[in-house]
Amino acid sequence: MVESDLIVNEREPNASLLLSYIKGRASASERKQVEEWMAENEENEQVVLQLGRIYFAQRTHQRIASRDPHAAFESMQKRKKGRQVKMWIQRIAVAAACLTGVVFVTKYISKAQKPAQQISQLITVEANPGMRTHIHLPDGTTAYLNSNSTLTYTIPFDEKERSVALKGEAYFKVSHNAEQPFVVSVADDNMHIRVLGTEFNVQAYQDEENIQTTLVEGSVKLLYKNESGKIVEQSLKPSEKADFNHLSKNMMVKTVDTEYDTAWMDGRLVFKDTPLPEVLKKLSHFYNVKFEVTDPIIKGYNFTGTFSNRQLSQILDYLKISSNINYTINQSEKDDSEGVKYTTIVLRKRS
Template sequence: MEKENRHIISNEPDETVLLKYISETASEEERIRVDDWLRDDEDRENVLLQLAAIDHALRTKERIASRNPLDAFSKVKRRIKLSQRKYWIDRAYLAAVCFLGVLILSTAISYWTQKGIGGETQIVTVQANAGMRTHFNLPDGTVAYLNSGSVLSYPLHYDKKERRVTLTGEAYFKVTHNPEQPFIVSVANDRMRVKVLGTEFNLQSYKNENIVQTTLVSGSVNIEAVRKGDIVSNIKLKPSERAVYDISSGSVSIASVNTEYDTAWKEGRLMFKDMPIPQVLKKLSYFYNVRFDVKDSVINTYRFTGTFENKLLSQILDYLKISSQIDYTIKQMTSDDSSGIQNETVILKKMR
């Protein structure tokens, strides 16, 4: 059995061979090798198409403003001239074009090979650009929505036992049901995991925060607290419940909520109901990629209610000014942002 496993791994084409196959630069031996690999497992056809989309996105991102992504991706389709697989190319064609059109404009994409037990894993990382939101399909058909600046990493081809992804920031998942292969989201350097079979939920876990928030819309999820690689606690959520996990203390609080308030961001809406101003500012800072500097501490005692759909930050700040007597000044970025993402600063003061 050990020899058989080594034989399978050694004959599986790596990403270099697959990219040569897509670009029609592969040798005859390599083409035959990829053809055999595709015939062995139908799921591999989706892997090949995703790799084609990612590679094409990376190569054309700088020129996207002057090119039509539909026409561009049609070239990839023509290069994969395999008449016996015309069905799956046509079926996935439009989805892949959407992948290109949406992701190139709203995200940064990276792709690399990670060595691990049992061979190499191709990892894709998608980051929503600052101040923008995006959504895309994962290899199993699960839909992932990313909030501004959020990062999601996933393998191009899942492990057979689980579908594991890693999140930093905020994301909404519509998970494809598969009882044989649980979907797992790892956050906070794998100190917490959300494990599901098929469901819809929102997950928030930002890099420099100790709070992880999970809001379940439908189905069920298991929240696993992890310490030194071992699961130390397991909590199951029901629909319309929100769990707030404090990583530093290990405490978890669960409350029944209107899930729309936690998930409306993916549709460009922000909803607040009697929310403390510090929480309002936190949501605004992530949504618009800004930093708030509160000069009068009394502002932090205020509460706020309002719903905004596809509004500019200045429009929301104007509403705050009228309703809560909070004056503001937006300090524009003046430094070079080549060293990383820069944030505008909004200075808040109580109106005199």
């Protein structure tokens, strides 16, 4: 059967069966089916190896900082042939470490079985609520994800650019490649951040109008549409922060102390005469809570303090003492099966 220019092979194992084989959960007949299919040609073997790499990255994330799984995979790919692939996959399964703070979601994208064509995988990395994590991308770039943040990308990267999509907050240490720019898409493609090799922080949560980009080293170019729909380019220099409202299309750039926007990576929160609404926003993302302010006057307060790996209750107590604010903690009664569970902190002025 022919659909467009793709020939569908009815004997080709589906993604679910291949993953079962990689994880060592396939039955004898299923293993035979996969191994016979792998033996047909080298391209089939490449498919299993590619999926093996994803499984390896998923199950050994905690070791990823001290070794390069992509380089290890390429080395294995050159040495392992035929049934040796199966042995390699089994060793991965045995050595796999438990994953904490991050969820990998992979989507197997099957393309035509042509010698020069690679199999692509769509990968989504999610930092669990209230936790932070980091991952090494195939090009050597390191991405740090804040709580409740999601990074999506396809491997291998496109030849022209290294594209990723972010929902939430992330800090990027981008490996330099002048021939292949690194592009971060945020707010449903309302803005693109284009770099060659640099370090910067991006905050682009879905429930917020503003996208904040803070440059630490190097340079970045922000591409966005203005009120008339024309694509505008905004360059940043180190220690500059761009605040873009993707609804009003308003862009503001100012010089900042980058520590305030990047301390979260080390488990720290730093505030210096910071408006309370901004403080609450950072606390909300860091601790996976929601704030309800009953007295509008509180929103006019400023707050100063540095907290390192502190419990939220300690910060709230400090806020209570320094800013004359009372708080009440309301636990969510929402069932876990209905989605993310939030605790609500109600703030009010002390009389």
